[in-house]
Amino acid sequence: MQTTEIGALIERARKAASLSQRGLAEATGISQATLSRIISGARTAKMPEIVLIGQATGWTVRQLTGASDLAGRVQCAARGTNDSDMDGMREALMQYLELDSYLDDQAIPGTV
Numbered sequence: 428m429q430t431t432e433i434g435a436l437i438e439r440a441r442k443a444a445s446l447s448q449r450g451l452a453e454a455t456g457i458s459q460a461t462l463s464r465i466i467s468g469a470r471t472a473k474m475p476e477i478v479l480i481g482q483a484t485g486w487t488v489r490q491l492t493g494a495s496d497l498a499g500r501v502q503c504a505a506r507g508t509n510d511s512d513m514d515g516m517r518e519a520l521m522q523y524l525e526l527d528s529y530l531d532d533q534a535i536p537g538t539v
Contacts, residue, residue, distance in 0.1 A: 431468030433477075436491050438466045440484040454483035474529070481522075489525040 441451050448466070452459040457476055464470035472480070477491050484491075 429468070430471045433472055433492055434466045434468040436486075436493060437462075437472065437477075437480055440480065440486040440491060441466075443486075444484040446484065451480065451483055455479040474526075478526070487522055487525055488529055489521075492529060 441448065444451075446454065448459050448462050451457075452462050455462075455476070457465075457479060461470065461476075465472045465476070472491075474488075477488055480486070481488055481491055
């Protein structure tokens with residue numbers, strides 16, 4: 428996906444979370460100037476920045492990058508303990524799998 432397309436998705440996430448650019452900058456620790464360049468497509472967002480933006484907006488890495496939809500291909504089974512719920516566990520698992528898939532797509536090894 429192109430830098431400008433990812434920037435547009437990040438802008439949609441920011442607006443959906445009702446955050447100003449300054450609010451998103453404060454929530455992520457990324458400078459407002461850097462966020463502006465990412466959103467405009469003038470700068471490529473780095474994976475740690477995408478993860479921080481996702482945490483601040485409630486969007487997944489997949490949603491912010493337009494990566495392929497793993498959810499349709501993944502089946503999982505788990506047992507919830509300590510008041511955990513299956514939906515929360517599946518969401519956490521999907522975020523890790525989406526990050527792993529993105530790293531694979533970018534030819535970045537997950538382990539050394």
